[in-house]
Amino acid sequence: MSEIREVIVKTDRLATDKYQVNMGPQHPSTHGVLRLLVTLEGEKVLNVQPHTGYIHSGIEKMCEAITYPQIIHLTDRMDYLSAHMSNEAVALCVENALQIEVPDRVKYIRTIMDELTRLASHQLWWCVYGMDLGALTTFFYGLRDRELILDIFEETCGARMTVSYNTPGGLMFDIHPNFQKRVKDYIKYFKTKLPEYDKLLTGNVIMRERTEGIGYLTLEDAIDFGVTGPSGRASGFSSDVRKHQPYSAYPLVKFNEILDHRCDSLARYEVRILEMWESISIIEQLIDNIPEGDYALKMKGVLKLPEGEFYQRVETARGEFGVFIVSDGKKNPYRIKFRSPGFSNLFALNNMAKGHKIADLVAIMSTLDLIIPDIDR
Amino acid sequence: MAFNIYDFTTLTHDIHVGLAESFSPFLATTIEWVIVGVVYLLFVALFGLFLVYAERKVCAAFQQRLGPTRVGPWGIFQTIADFIKLLMKELIMPRKADWFLYNLAPFIVIIASFLAIAVLPFAPGLQALDFDIGVFYLTAVSSVGVIGILLAGWSSNNKFSLIGAMRSGAQILSYELSVSLSLLTMVVFAGTMQFSAIVEGQRDAWFIFSGHIPAIIAFVIFLIAGTAETNRGPFDLAEAESELVAGFHTEYSGIKFAMFFLAEYINLFIVSAVAATVFLGGWMPLHFGNFESFNHVMDFIPPVIWFFMKVLTVIFIIMWFKWTFPRLRVDQILTLEWKYLLPINLVNILLMALVVLTKFHF
Amino acid sequence: MKSFIEYIVSIFKGVWTLLIGMKVTGKYVFTPWKHVTHQYPENRDTLVMFERFRGEVIMPHDANNEHKCTGCGICELNCPNGSIEIITKSIVTPEGKKKRLIDQHIYHLGMCTLCNLCVKACPTGAIVMGQNFEHAVWDRAKLTKVLNQPGSKISEGVKE
Numbered sequence: 001m002s003e004i005r006e007v008i009v010k011t012d013r014l015a016t017d018k019y020q021v022n023m024g025p026q027h028p029s030t031h032g033v034l035r036l037l038v039t040l041e042g043e044k045v046l047n048v049q050p051h052t053g054y055i056h057s058g059i060e061k062m063c064e065a066i067t068y069p070q071i072i073h074l075t076d077r078m079d080y081l082s083a084h085m086s087n088e089a090v091a092l093c094v095e096n097a098l099q100i101e102v103p104d105r106v107k108y109i110r111t112i113m114d115e116l117t118r119l120a121s122h123q124l125w126w127c128v129y130g131m132d133l134g135a136l137t138t139f140f141y142g143l144r145d146r147e148l149i150l151d152i153f154e155e156t157c158g159a160r161m162t163v164s165y166n167t168p169g170g171l172m173f174d175i176h177p178n179f180q181k182r183v184k185d186y187i188k189y190f191k192t193k194l195p196e197y198d199k200l201l202t203g204n205v206i207m208r209e210r211t212e213g214i215g216y217l218t219l220e221d222a223i224d225f226g227v228t229g230p231s232g233r234a235s236g237f238s239s240d241v242r243k244h245q246p247y248s249a250y251p252l253v254k255f256n257e258i259l260d261h262r263c264d265s266l267a268r269y270e271v272r273i274l275e276m277w278e279s280i281s282i283i284e285q286l287i288d289n290i291p292e293g294d295y296a297l298k299m300k301g302v303l304k305l306p307e308g309e310f311y312q313r314v315e316t317a318r319g320e321f322g323v324f325i326v327s328d329g330k331k332n333p334y335r336i337k338f339r340s341p342g343f344s345n346l347f348a349l350n351n352m353a354k355g356h357k358i359a360d361l362v363a364i365m366s367t368l369d370l371i372i373p374d375i376d377r
Numbered sequence: 378m379a380f381n382i383y384d385f386t387t388l389t390h391d392i393h394v395g396l397a398e399s400f401s402p403f404l405a406t407t408i409e410w411v412i413v414g415v416v417y418l419l420f421v422a423l424f425g426l427f428l429v430y431a432e433r434k435v436c437a438a439f440q441q442r443l444g445p446t447r448v449g450p451w452g453i454f455q456t457i458a459d460f461i462k463l464l465m466k467e468l469i470m471p472r473k474a475d476w477f478l479y480n481l482a483p484f485i486v487i488i489a490s491f492l493a494i495a496v497l498p499f500a501p502g503l504q505a506l507d508f509d510i511g512v513f514y515l516t517a518v519s520s521v522g523v524i525g526i527l528l529a530g531w532s533s534n535n536k537f538s539l540i541g542a543m544r545s546g547a548q549i550l551s552y553e554l555s556v557s558l559s560l561l562t563m564v565v566f567a568g569t570m571q572f573s574a575i576v577e578g579q580r581d582a583w584f585i586f587s588g589h590i591p592a593i594i595a596f597v598i599f600l601i602a603g604t605a606e607t608n609r610g611p612f613d614l615a616e617a618e619s620e621l622v623a624g625f626h627t628e629y630s631g632i633k634f635a636m637f638f639l640a641e642y643i644n645l646f647i648v649s650a651v652a653a654t655v656f657l658g659g660w661m662p663l664h665f666g667n668f669e670s671f672n673h674v675m676d677f678i679p680p681v682i683w684f685f686m687k688v689l690t691v692i693f694i695i696m697w698f699k700w701t702f703p704r705l706r707v708d709q710i711l712t713l714e715w716k717y718l719l720p721i722n723l724v725n726i727l728l729m730a731l732v733v734l735t736k737f738h739f
Numbered sequence: 740m741k742s743f744i745e746y747i748v749s750i751f752k753g754v755w756t757l758l759i760g761m762k763v764t765g766k767y768v769f770t771p772w773k774h775v776t777h778q779y780p781e782n783r784d785t786l787v788m789f790e791r792f793r794g795e796v797i798m799p800h801d802a803n804n805e806h807k808c809t810g811c812g813i814c815e816l817n818c819p820n821g822s823i824e825i826i827t828k829s830i831v832t833p834e835g836k837k838k839r840l841i842d843q844h845i846y847h848l849g850m851c852t853l854c855n856l857c858v859k860a861c862p863t864g865a866i867v868m869g870q871n872f873e874h875a876v877w878d879r880a881k882l883t884k885v886l887n888q889p890g891s892k893i894s895e896g897v898k899e
Contacts, residue, residue: 070819073854134611134704137764140440144775151789158791158868164854172859176791200763205753206611206703359614359706438771439764443778701764702757717750 018046023361025054031128032372034346036361043357048350052343056376063336068094068303069167071336075323076162078338079374081121082316084113086338087166089323092247093312094168097305097325104249105293106170111249112183112286113153113165114314115279119190120149121317122276125369129269130201132366133210138201145193152182168303170296183287187280194276202273211265215352215364218263225351226344229319230275231368234260234267241315253285268367304331318342318369342374382679385502413505417494421643426456428642432696439700466631471534474628478532483629483636485525490643492518497650498572500660500681511572512564515651516557519606522644523549529637530625542625544707545608545615551714555602558722559595562729563655566592566738576659581666583658587738591729596656598718598725600694603648605710607641610699614707645692653687660684788870793853796823796846797869798886806887808865810841814857822851841887848874849882 023036033054039047059078063071068090075086088110095102127142150160156176157165165172201207217227222235232239240257242250258274260267305327313322319341326335345368353361381387392412396405430445430453437444445452470479496511498504508514523546530542566588567575578584585592605612615624626637653659660680664672705713732738767773777786788794800806810827824845832838844866858866866886876882 066819070817070854070856073819073852073856130703134613135702136436137439137700140442144441147775154792155789156791158789158793158855159853162852167859172855173791196763199759200701201703201760203756204702204760205756206705206709209709210703210706357706357708435768437774438768441767441774442776443774446778697761697764697768701760721750 017041031366031370034370034372034375036349036365038358038361040358045353045356045358045361048353048361050346050349052346052372052375054376055373057373059377060336060338064332064334067331068305068333071333072166073162073164075338076164077373078340078377079316079318079321079342079371080161081124081371082117082318082321083161084110084117084163084165085314085316086321087164088114088248089312089314089321091166091168092314093310093323093325094303094305096312097308097310097327098168098303100169100297102170102297103293103295104291105295107249108286108290109171109175109295110166111253112283112290113163114248115282116149116152116183118317119276119279120146122272122279123149125272125317126197126201129366132362133207135201135204135207138197141193141196141200145190148186148189152179152186155179155182167296167299169299170294172296174295175290180287180290183283187283187287191280194273194280197273202270208266210360210363211269211367213264214356214360215265215268215367216263217348217352219261221348221351225348227319227348229315229317229341229345229369230258230271231268231345231348232319233258234271235263236261239320241313241320245313247312247314249286253282255282265364265367272369302331304329305333313339316341318371318374319345338377340374340377342370342372346370346375382681383501384680385500387502389502417491417505421491421494421639424646425639425642426460428646428692429456429459429638431692432642435693435696436700439697460635463631463635468631468633469628471628474534475532478528479628480633482525482529482532483633483640485528486522486640487636487643489518489520489522489525490640490647492521493647494643494650496572497647498576498654498659499684500679503681504573507571507573509569509571509574512560512570512575512655516553516560519556519644519647520550520553522640525640526625529629533625533628535628538625538627541615541627545625548608548612548615548707548710549606551711552602552605552718555598555714555718555722556606558719558726559599559602560651560655562591562595562722562726563588565726565729566733567655568733572654572659575655576661579658579661581664583656583661583663585656588729588732589738591725591732592656594721594725595729596652598722599652599656600691600698602714602718603652604695604698605714607644607648609641609645610695611702611705612710613699614704614710645695646688649688649691649695650684652691653684657687657691658683659687788872790870791868792870792872793855793868794870794872795848795853795868795874796851796857796866796886798844798866798888800888804888806865807863808841808844808887809863810839810844811862813860813862814866817856817860819854819856820850820852822847823857844886846884846886847882848884849879 018039018041021038021040023038025033025035027034035051035054037049037051038045039049057077059074063074066074071090072087075090076083079086123142123146127139127146130136130138130142153163154160156179157163157172217231217235219236221227222232222237227235227237228239236259238257238259241247242255243257255278258271258278260271305325307327307329310325310327311322313320315321320339321341322339324337324339325333328334349365349368353364356364393405393409396408399405400408433455434444434452445455448455448458470476493515495505496508496515498507526549527542527546530538530540530545533539563575563584564570566584567578569575569578575584579587581587585596604610608615626634629637660683662672662675662678662680662683664675798806798808810825812825812827815821815823815825824843824847825841826843826845827839828842829837829839853868855868858868874882
């Protein structure tokens with residue numbers, strides 16, 4: 001009898017081990033080369049430690065050896081889904097440093113291309129998010145719609161994703177004569193497809209079960225980590241650069257900043273869908289009213305910025321992207337630093353994923369919309 | 378030998394008489410078993426290949442693209458090319474894996490599928506085993522497959538395979554309940570467990586029409602539980618998990634993996650065939666009670682074609698589930714079964730018993 | 740009792756959202772002829788790329804095998820990563836003046852990022868972006884091209 005009691009007492013205090021698992025750099029669902037060191041206890045996640053740097057290319061150092069118009073083509077490759085916005089950030093920074101004002105036509109075209117890029121980026125995010133959750137058809141529906149935007153880019157700028165369309169002082173060439181018609185046709189087409197996205201994924205009971213209440217990020221945490229963009233706005237952090245420090249043609253358009261206070265994965269999802277509707281409305285306001293004029297100012301052959309430090313921020317699809325140039329008067333920057341939104345968003349993952357199961361970790365990371373070359377530069 | 382496409386009993390009877398005349402009874406029976414075995418093997422292999430190709434084409438149609446188009450006209454030899462590739466792969470085995478169990482696991486899964494196919498009525502006369510406890514036997518042998526999955530996960534000496542196998546095992550065991558209860562609902566309605574009698578009983582109207590509400594609810598539950606049984610569709614967390622665990626068949630390569638893969642598609646066929654037989658009438662053409670001319674027209678299509686049309690329709694519906702919905706998490710899968718499907722099933726059986734007792738059906 | 744009613748209502752609502760999702764995909768599966776994919780290698784004859792598409796840098800030659808490159812080297816200065824090398828030669832014209840002519844315009848397709856700065860910077864419009872995108876080769880040496888064709892010379896009237 002006493003032996004039985006001993007055995008029962010011993011088995012009462014069974015310890016479960018904590019073990020660490022590597023979601024390694026090669027992985028089908030981290031969107032790029034990202035290593036996550038996950039500490040698990042059974043099914044529960046205790047700690048997530050990201051290790052970045054696997055795709056570090058030294059872009060900031062490379063920029064110190066080239067001139068300002070040549071930096072633009074490198075910024076395409078960091079956050080490749082918001083390529084045009086990154087280009088615009090560098091162009092605006094140089095223009096503000098030289099204190100020149102671009103023609104209105106340039107501002108309108110830049111804003112229209114910005115919003116088209118935001119649409120394309122959110123479409124790709126949506127299709128990959130559905131794929132991560134297991135609904136494999138959403139991948140193709142999102143890509144089908146994005147292809148038409150890429151055709152618009154290809155006709156006007158020559159390249160589909162890494163557009164390199166801006167230069168300090170304006171644009172590389174004028175828009176193609178077909179541009180306005182194509183964009184208007186596309187907006188008409190996409191307005192019939194966006195409700196389908198809602199019917200297929202947003203309202204789906206399985207999707208709601210997997211995202212409601214998962215991945216909670218409080219407003220204080222969002223401000224502490226600097227989580228900007230749709231991920232931050234879903235926690236109530238009002239940080240839209242287009243509203244607080246408007247640039248290009250944003251002061252001239254009416255649009256809403258989408259704020260949500262539910263702070264979970266479903267909120268982050270819905271904020272992005274509503275942002276797609278806002279982008280459509282901005283494009284509609286601008287596309288018919290592009291003013292006539294030059295597409296670029298006449299700039300000197302070799303650009304030299306005055307000595308000093310200059311900063312410019314833009315709102316990419318992921319959050320606030322900043323360009324900080326330290327110039328010592330020469331034609332190359334002395335130091336250029338990019339503030340990437342992905343870097344700040346990634347490190348809030350630990351707070352969001354604590355206490356959830358393994359299967360939720362990928363879904364939460366997918367709502368953050370990370371692009372790894374943007375994090376590693 | 379008379380070959381009547383509408384009724385295969387003449388063909389089987391002629392073969393049996395022919396063999397009994399020329400050989401001793403023992404040898405005749407053995408040869409018959411061999412013939413039946415070979416026919417089923419060929420059917421399973423060919424239908425499995427066809428199903429893999431059909432899944433890829435249907436998946437492509439959902440995604441607005443074409444599927445395989447290059448290997449053969451319209452890509453029909455694609456699965457054969459994939460199969461040849463799998464045959465040529467090296468069979469690796471983890472070092473500390475249990476050799477006997479590791480090699481036994483794929484066979485158990487395939488054997489369970491074969492055992493279940495044997496009782497399905499393809500056409501009048503084309504049924505290998507006709508027990509009078511047919512439905513009961515079917516639910517019993519379909520549970521044998523779980524052993525194969527658990528063995529595969531355990532003997533791989535890989536903690537992630539074990540986790541995947543445990544999850545898959547728990548899922549299949551839970552949904553066995555729902556499958557059995559919904560089949561039991563129709564047994565209550567039909568009054569017999571013998572498959573040929575169930576099909577005969579649908580001569581006037583298919584059970585899904587004559588057993589109105591409870592039969593429709595049972596059909597829906599059977600479809601959901603059937604996809605969960607085969608680890609398909611929105612319930613494929615155990616194998617399509619793109620996170621850490623790659624499922625119980627991680628450590629298998631080459632022909633052994635092909636066996637698991639084939640067994641999954643054969644299980645899909647079995648679930649659809651059982652649904653078609655018990656709910657949609659098996660090989661019985663669509664008859665509506667008293668419309669003699671309509672029934673006569675429907676009789677022109679041979680029963681074998683009716684059977685396969687129904688099976689392919691149910692397979693298409695199950696594929697539709699997979700390509701539309703996101704995946705459920707494993708605790709949500711178990712919640713769905715124990716908190717939703719099981720209570721609804723129990724209430725449904727009561728409802729069906731009431732319907733039968735009060736004769737409130739067509 | 741209230742939670743029981745909520746339970747039943749949640750079942751119906753859930754099934755309804757699933758059916759709506761199935762309707763969306765059902766619309767596409769029953770019209771498989773409306774696929775959105777191009778059958779790539781088979782449609783090469785009819786494939787027309789946009790005229791501004793950046794496939795590679797080419798130097799167009801007219802019917803007399805003449806181009807417009809003066810060998811000024813501005814494209815080489817503007818290229819961010821050194822994909823262009825200009826090799827010039829000097830000749831003496833009949834009037835006795837020294838003139839610079841292009842000898843070889845070397846273009847490293849393997850390093851080019853297709854940023855379009857060289858095309859923008861060229862003062863005579865000698866180089867443009869071509870639309871050919873099929874550049875896969877088995878031998879890396881083939882990716883270093885000489886853009887001016889052998890025996891070609893600069894056409895008349897091109898300003899320096």
